[in-house]
Amino acid sequence: MKVIDHIKQAKDTLVSFEILPPLKGKTISSIYDHLDPLMAFKPSFINVTYHRSETMFKKKADGTFEKVEVRKRPGTVGICAAIMNHYQVDAVPHLICGGFAKRETEDALIDLHFLGVDNVLVLRGDAAKNEASFEPEPDGHQYAIDLLKQVANLNHGIYIEEDIKNGGKTNFCIGVAGYPEKHFEAPNLDTDRMYLKAKVDAGAEYITTQMFFDNQKYFDFVKTCRDQGINVPIIPGLKPITNKKQLSMLPKVFHVDLPTDLSDAILKCKNDAEVEQVGTEWLLQQSRELKKAGVPVLHYYTLGKPKVIENVVRQIF
Ligand code: FAD
Numbered sequence: 001m002k003v004i005d006h007i008k009q010a011k012d013t014l015v016s017f018e019i020l021p022p023l024k025g026k027t028i029s030s031i032y033d034h035l036d037p038l039m040a041f042k043p044s045f046i047n048v049t050y051h052r053s054e055t056m057f058k059k060k061a062d063g064t065f066e067k068v069e070v071r072k073r074p075g076t077v078g079i080c081a082a083i084m085n086h087y088q089v090d091a092v093p094h095l096i097c098g099g100f101a102k103r104e105t106e107d108a109l110i111d112l113h114f115l116g117v118d119n120v121l122v123l124r125g126d127a128a129k130n131e132a133s134f135e136p137e138p139d140g141h142q143y144a145i146d147l148l149k150q151v152a153n154l155n156h157g158i159y160i161e162e163d164i165k166n167g168g169k170t171n172f173c174i175g176v177a178g179y180p181e182k183h184f185e186a187p188n189l190d191t192d193r194m195y196l197k198a199k200v201d202a203g204a205e206y207i208t209t210q211m212f213f214d215n216q217k218y219f220d221f222v223k224t225c226r227d228q229g230i231n232v233p234i235i236p237g238l239k240p241i242t243n244k245k246q247l248s249m250l251p252k253v254f255h256v257d258l259p260t261d262l263s264d265a266i267l268k269c270k271n272d273a274e275v276e277q278v279g280t281e282w283l284l285q286q287s288r289e290l291k292k293a294g295v296p297v298l299h300y301y302t303l304g305k306p307k308v309i310e311n312v313v314r315q316i317f
Contacts, residue, residue: 001090002173003119004205006044007233007296014297015317016092017309018047018237021073028082034306035087041313044297045090046083047121047208050076052099055130077108081115091117092175095151097141098125098134105141105150106160113154113170121175121208122147133185145199148174152203176200178207178234180221184255189224197230206232208299211239211250213282214259215289236290239301240308241279243272280308287316 006014017038022030035046051073057065080091093112095105112120124144127134134142141147150160151174157167176199179192186192196207207230212218222234241250241258247266250256258266262282269275287298298316300309 001118002205003045003090003092003175004173004233006090007206010044010296013291013295014044015041015313016043016045016047016235016297016299018049018299018301018303019079020049020303021051021075021079023072024074028079031079031082032086034302034304035083037310038302038306038313039087039089041310041317043089045092045119046087047092047094047299048076048079048083049073050094050096050123050125052096052125052128055128077111077115077117080112080117084116090119092119092121093117094121094123095147096123096125097136097144097147098128099137100141101137101139102141102150102160103139105147106154109151109154109170109172112172113168118171119173119175120151121177122151122204123177143195144176145195145202148176148199148202148204155203173206174204175206175208175235176204177210178221178225179210179255180212180217181210181256183210193225193228193230196225197228200230200232204232206235206296208235209237210256211237211254211301212256213241213262213286214257215286215293217257218290219293233296235297235299236295237299237301238283238286238290239303240276240283240305240312241266242276242305242308244269244275276308280311283308284312284315287312291316 019034053069053071056068056070058068060066076093080093083091122144136142151172154170155172157169159167178196182189182192218236247263265278266275269278302309
């Protein structure tokens with residue numbers, strides 16, 4: 001079932017989770033071990049992130065280096081199919097522009113359609129680790145909206161292969177990313193929202209936000225989106241803080257601010273067990289307030305911390 005239909009049919013706030021594919025070498029049981037405790041909360045859908053390959057230099061016996069492309073976390077499509085089959089719950093694969101040519105994207109979409117997956121979250125992806133800024137593949141997409149248009153075309157039976165006439169139509173519900181604190185490359189919030197509106201006008205049916213730690217930023221974002229004519233559901237993305245390193249890592253990697261009350265409380269902690277307590281309580285308060293405000297879904301980035309999410313969700317749902 002499509003994410004948008006889950007939201008339309010819901011009488012109350014729904015819950016959903018997001019997971020990363022395991023590192024190459026681990027099996028599907030690591031996904032089940034991670035998800036099993038969370039399934040008691042009957043998530044409406046589970047997102048599976050996508051990770052592009054990285055360029056690495058491997059030292060050879062003669063001392064020279066060989067350039068190799070390594071995908072550390074493959075398997076998004078397969079994991080989605082496994083989740084749907086194992087738990088009978090909808091899966092939402094993330095699809096990115098980075099590292100993909102349009103034809104590869106088309107093949108991935110065909111695979112997803114054959115597997116009965118009817119949701120995708122389309123994203124641009126970040127720059128490769130060896131690039132200063134995002135570079136599309138020679139025959140790839142520059143922005144998420146370009147990838148979105150490819151999915152929307154396939155929903156109309158329009159394939160990259162121009163000689164396919166009367167092609168079978170896919171039926172993907174398309175979600176996109178939104179940034180309550182602005183995407184880090186955007187010159188300002190207004191411009192960022194203008195591009196977000198373009199994604200919605202091109203067919204995005206809902207928005208999932210980047211994590212935030214101050215609910216007011218989400219409420220302000222929703223209001224300005226509505227003022228600008230963006231009327232699709234806006235799903236808040238939530239992440240727990242569980243260690244002190246995140247005080248500098250989260251702003252650096254995700255370009256988000258931590259409220260002073262939260263950073264002060266974390267700084268006072270003697271160890272990461274205490275940080276986890278503070279982070280859990282903060283996430284609980286955020287979740288309570290958002291649910292009270294009637295958000296469509298509480299979407300939790302579980303990212304290796306299912307226990308914390310379990311503790312919070314148990315008190316909310
Ligand atoms: P876009 O919408 O393309 O926007 C990128 C930047 O370009 C923004 O600054 C925007 O303002 C600007 N822009 C947009 N359109 C135009 C245009 N036409 N002309 C000029 N400028 C424009 N990354 C992964 O690699 N894998 C994942 O699984 C993943 N999942 C994510 C899930 C969520 C909910 C979120 C919020 C992010 C996720 N990311 C993921 C990270 C994401 O790929 C990065 O944040 C990326 O830098 C931007 O992606 P986007 O889809 O928002 O890009």
